[in-house]
Amino acid sequence: MLSIKIHLFGAFRNFSKYFENKDKIELQFESSCTVAELRIAFEKVLQEHCPDFNALLLKQSVFANENNILSEAEILEKSHELVILPPISGG
Amino acid sequence: MHSNIYTAIQAPALNIVSAYEFIADPGHGGTSVFQGTVRNFNFGKEVIGVSYDVFEPLAIKNFTDLSFEAIEQWGEHLKIYITHASGRLNVNDISIIIGVSAVHRDEAFKASRFLIEGIKHQSPIWKQEHYVDGNSEWVQGHALCQH
Numbered sequence: 026m027l028s029i030k031i032h033l034f035g036a037f038r039n040f041s042k043y044f045e046n047k048d049k050i051e052l053q054f055e056s057s058c059t060v061a062e063l064r065i066a067f068e069k070v071l072q073e074h075c076p077d078f079n080a081l082l083l084k085q086s087v088f089a090n091e092n093n094i095l096s097e098a099e100i101l102e103k104s105h106e107l108v109i110l111p112p113i114s115g116g
Numbered sequence: 117m118h119s120n121i122y123t124a125i126q127a128p129a130l131n132i133v134s135a136y137e138f139i140a141d142p143g144h145g146g147t148s149v150f151q152g153t154v155r156n157f158n159f160g161k162e163v164i165g166v167s168y169d170v171f172e173p174l175a176i177k178n179f180t181d182l183s184f185e186a187i188e189q190w191g192e193h194l195k196i197y198i199t200h201a202s203g204r205l206n207v208n209d210i211s212i213i214i215g216v217s218a219v220h221r222d223e224a225f226k227a228s229r230f231l232i233e234g235i236k237h238q239s240p241i242w243k244q245e246h247y248v249d250g251n252s253e254w255v256q257g258h259a260l261c262q263h
Contacts, residue, residue, distance in 0.1 A: 034171055035242030036254040085259040089240070091173035096262045108171055108240075114257030115168065115175075115200060115241025116152055116212055116232060 027054040028104040029063060035111040036082055043074045049106070060088050061097040067109070086111045118187070123179035124199045125172045128209055135215035139195040146221030148228040152212040154205050158255070162248040163207065170202045171240040182234040186216070189230070190223040198231060200241060211243075 032049045033041055041048050052066050064083070071078040087110050088095045094110070122138050135149055154166050183196045197215035205211060214231050218224040235241075236258065243255045 112257035114255040
């Protein structure tokens with residue numbers, strides 16, 4: 026079983042109230058998955074639990090680890106903690 | 117880490133004196149220090165404060181990568197100081213400090229502009245504005261790109 030924990034940042038933090046105020050969401054897969062497949066599963070969870078979820082926000086966002094933004098084709102074979110990065114507004 | 121580069125994410129209040137101290141160099145004739153501050157309005161709404169959310173590991177990596185790019189472009193001698201605030205800030209508080217010193221002013225100005233534009237478009241940092249009516253909103257920003 027593959028477990029991917031996705032940490033919520035920026036506008037995604039608004040959804041933590043639907044997950045017992047946790048700032049990360051855990052998804053499980055039977056085996057390896059691509060980032061594109063992770064995106065589909067993550068969107069499904071958000072649509073099921075968050076009435077104010079807007080799919081455009083996820084479409085404009087990327088997945089990353091502590092070092093890099095991940096490509097959609099990247100294969101996740103081990104359990105990971107990743108982050109979801111919505112459009113940025115720092116500075 | 118290059119000894120001429122300092123990068124950090126810090127809780128308020130940011131200290132601009134620290135930037136001048138880090139980039140001071142007797143061989144440098146040009147110093148540019150940019151500070152961003154919290155504005156009291158945005159798109160017609162009265163803003164009373166902001167909160168910054170930061171994915172720190174990737175933000176620091178991005179600050180460092182941008183600093184190395186600046187050094188590659190404008191010279192090994194550059195001294196660079198970058199700090200960005202994390203957490204709640206009030207109007208007039210400093211959100212970011214970018215200090216660059218160089219032998220001549222041209223490199224200092226250009227590197228400073230390069231760094232703030234790079235951070236605006238690449239660093240994983242988010243701003244939530246707090247309004248006088250009690251509401252708060254995440255500011256629409258720039259989408260990050262996959263490489």
